[in-house]
Amino acid sequence: MTYHFDFGVLLPYWSQLLNGCALTLWLGAISTLIGLSIGLLTVIAKRSRFAALRAVATGYIEAIRNTPFLVQVFFIFFGLPTVGIALQPWPAAIAALSLNLGAFSAEIIRGGIEAVPRGQFEAGAALGLSPFKTFRYIVIKPALRTIFPALSGQFVLLLLTTSIVSSISAEELTSVAQNIDSATFRSFEVYIVTTLLYLAMSMLFAVMFKAIARVWFSYPTK
């Protein structure tokens, strides 16, 4: 091996890299908020009485789940301006990430609601609770408990997916890394460090979500 590693050249860029991490986390947080809202609406549509609404929800879920994120981003960023919807890189990235998470979280949320036994809804009704109160006091906690691991996994996945929006030059950790790469020409070192930063972020969240699950959802079920 004749290659000489030189991580020293990256030292002046540490604040840029940290800034990239912050941007990535922001992107993840905003997209999660919007994406979960879209997911919830999609579940409501999917469980609606109207066949047309159900069909739209199913079409949306399947279209997103069966096409690559990269094509979705390109479609939104390069395609939509030709029909008059021109978005800057960051809004386009948020739109793509939210729509992506919306479809994946819809399936998870639906699974959680369907996993709560019908008897629980009926018991709520028998106690004279309104449908909303039944949902609020009986259904929501076990449903959340069921979907929490999958949902938190989906969040980490979203955080990793944000790296792809660097391809439309939206600013986040990977695009910061690409800028440093073109300034220093130490590609391998730059991307090793960047990859480890992603690893640190995803492991941090994995640990955090596990702790949250232990505190909130560790009540006995039997």
Added chain:
Amino acid sequence: MSGFPIPPNRKPTLIREFGWAEVWTIVLGIQATIVLSLVAFTGGGIGGLLVAVARTAPVRSLRALAGGFIDFFQGTPMLLQLFLVFYGLPVLGLKVNVWVAAAVGLTLHASAFLGEIWRGGIQAVPGGQSEAAHALGLNYFARMRFVVLPQALRLSFAPTVGFLVQLIKGTSLAAIIGFVELSRAAQLVSSITYKPLLAFGFAGLCYFTICFPLSRMSARFEKRYSIKT
């Protein structure tokens, strides 16, 4: 460029129509996507089997090693994994070829994910099966080969097909390191025709046509025998 004469029958423009040649470019891209997916899935299948067996091996250091491998690939973006292979091959003194870089990167990625899926399958096989095989005098390899793995792989069929869909979609990231497959072909067509909506819409449709039947198959099998991975 001003010195070039413009043929009288051609419009003085570089923009091309979205014609059959452009459709054909994208179709050739599908071919590359499928070949890359198959290579990565086959390579990842072999690697994944090794990872899954190591992850459940009776040797502690082997389990830790496989665990670290899985955690790394599940905790980092696939795009960065491709970058690392793409820029890492020259570090090892090998020549960079986008084909090889994409295939190696995706194979490693698939090995980790399939390894984790099949680890779940192996652990879902009741312990009595392995003990019974032990009692019959089968050694570790015979137990794995004839008793545990056949059951584990069948139990893992749905998530395995589900991952294949992920992998096919993931091959699109090879476009970013310059490998011409479906997404890159759509990008090229988009930039010469100035019809990005059509180009990326068509590419999306192509991916959908490949992935949707697989997703349905995975969902059907998941209902039949569902296990936790």
